[in-house]
Amino acid sequence: MREIIIIGSGPAGFTAAIYAARAGLNPLLLASSVEAGGELMNTTEVENFPGFPEGIQGPELMMKLQEQAEKFGTEVILDDVTRVQLDDDVKTVETGYSGTFEARSVIFATGSAYRKLGLPDEERLSGRGVSWCATCDGFFFKTKTIAVVGGGDSAMEEATFLTRFADKVYLVHRKDTLRASKIMQERAFANEKIEFVWNSEVVGIAGENAVEGLQLRDTVTGAESELPVQGLFVAIGNDPRVHLVHGQLDLTVDGTIAVDGRTSKTNLPGVFAAGDVIDPHYRQAVTAAASGTVAALDAEEYLAALDQVAGESAADLAADLVSATSAGNRT
Numbered sequence: 001m002r003e004i005i006i007i008g009s010g011p012a013g014f015t016a017a018i019y020a021a022r023a024g025l026n027p028l029l030l031a032s033s034v035e036a037g038g039e040l041m042n043t044t045e046v047e048n049f050p051g052f053p054e055g056i057q058g059p060e061l062m063m064k065l066q067e068q069a070e071k072f073g074t075e076v077i078l079d080d081v082t083r084v085q086l087d088d089d090v091k092t093v094e095t096g097y098s099g100t101f102e103a104r105s106v107i108f109a110t111g112s113a114y115r116k117l118g119l120p121d122e123e124r125l126s127g128r129g130v131s132w133c134a135t136c137d138g139f140f141f142k143t144k145t146i147a148v149v150g151g152g153d154s155a156m157e158e159a160t161f162l163t164r165f166a167d168k169v170y171l172v173h174r175k176d177t178l179r180a181s182k183i184m185q186e187r188a189f190a191n192e193k194i195e196f197v198w199n200s201e202v203v204g205i206a207g208e209n210a211v212e213g214l215q216l217r218d219t220v221t222g223a224e225s226e227l228p229v230q231g232l233f234v235a236i237g238n239d240p241r242v243h244l245v246h247g248q249l250d251l252t253v254d255g256t257i258a259v260d261g262r263t264s265k266t267n268l269p270g271v272f273a274a275g276d277v278i279d280p281h282y283r284q285a286v287t288a289a290a291s292g293t294v295a296a297l298d299a300e301e302y303l304a305a306l307d308q309v310a311g312e313s314a315a316d317l318a319a320d321l322v323s324a325t326s327a328g329n330r331t
């Protein structure tokens with residue numbers, strides 16, 4: 001049986017692994033078979049991770065985190081967790097191909113998944129012009145005209161990155177102000193290839209086998225219009241990945257895993273959560289990493305307390321046996 005299983009391989013998961021491994025707990029980290037490394041694998045330059053004044057590419061940062069975790073004894077398996085059983089002292093974690101693992105504690109660092117617009121043609125045209133990842137698919141849009149939807153940092157980042165390939169990028173946002181940080185906004189405003197389409201929501205995607213255009217609705221007047229584009233990048237935020245723990249762990253109104261105050265403690269003993277899956281607000285690589293630290297320390301403390309109780313019970317049992325034996329000797 002393992003001491004700690006960590007589910008998830010973003011900054012939260014790997015930082016938890018570094019701390020748990022350095023504490024001698026030999027953690028097993030289950031990284032997804034297709035999305036190992038988390039969201040930073042789809043990011044280009046990370047400019048705000050402390051310690052990298054020149055910036056660092058997202059995938060490189062994740063490789064370094066994994067290397068650091070493995071250096072101290074973390075075992076990493078690329079497989080998908082399909083089911084978990086969390087309410088007993090011994091937790092079980094089932095995977096797609098690598099079998100079932102048991103552990104005394106589990107840390108969930110499952111991050112979040114791209115939010116979808118919910119349009120009927122979005123799935124049908126996914127991979128045929130509709131995408132959620134500029135770094136993965138941007139190359140296919142060389143010299144094309146495309147649209148990015150969203151008003152946050154992700155949308156600004158995607159739009160700016162996509163101007164490397166596309167001739168023109170429309171930034172479609174449902175309001176007339178952006179949620180994105182000032183520096184990201186300014187970078188997008190200064191880019192001549194980006195044109196902002198304000199107060200507009202995408203209500204339809206046209207195209208039989210590939211995206212040919214968008215149907216937009218003005219959120220102020222209700223007027224509808226067509227926008228001819230060959231690609232649509234959806235960058236409207238993320239939802240926490242909690243499908244594994246539904247019915248077992250308490251969730252917040254935001255849909256994140258509920259934890260006790262600033263700790264990583266869920267409603268079940270021995271089960272901890274860290275990173276974007278508990279954070280609807282800050283969602284930065286650095287805050288996720290810090291959250292992973294908290295989870296590892298909480299798990300370490302929990303395991304030490306279990307060991308202490310087990311040690312005391314064993315001592316009590318031994319004392320009882322000794323007194324029973326000496327009482328027997330007296331008769």
Ligand code: NDP
Pocket residue numbers: 047048116117149150151152153154155157174175178179201235236237238281282283284
């Ligand atoms: P955000 O939640 O910050 O922004 C989502 C945007 O999408 C909002 O503008 C929102 O509109 C819009 N939106 C949401 N739902 C819909 C919908 N159904 N239809 C149309 N528009 C919609 O998500 P991000 O992914 O941009 O950022 C998440 C976090 O990650 C933030 O903390 C951000 O700072 C961080 N981040 C940091 C980066 C960096 O520093 N380099 C890069 C990328 C992300 P509205 O404004 O109207 O709510």
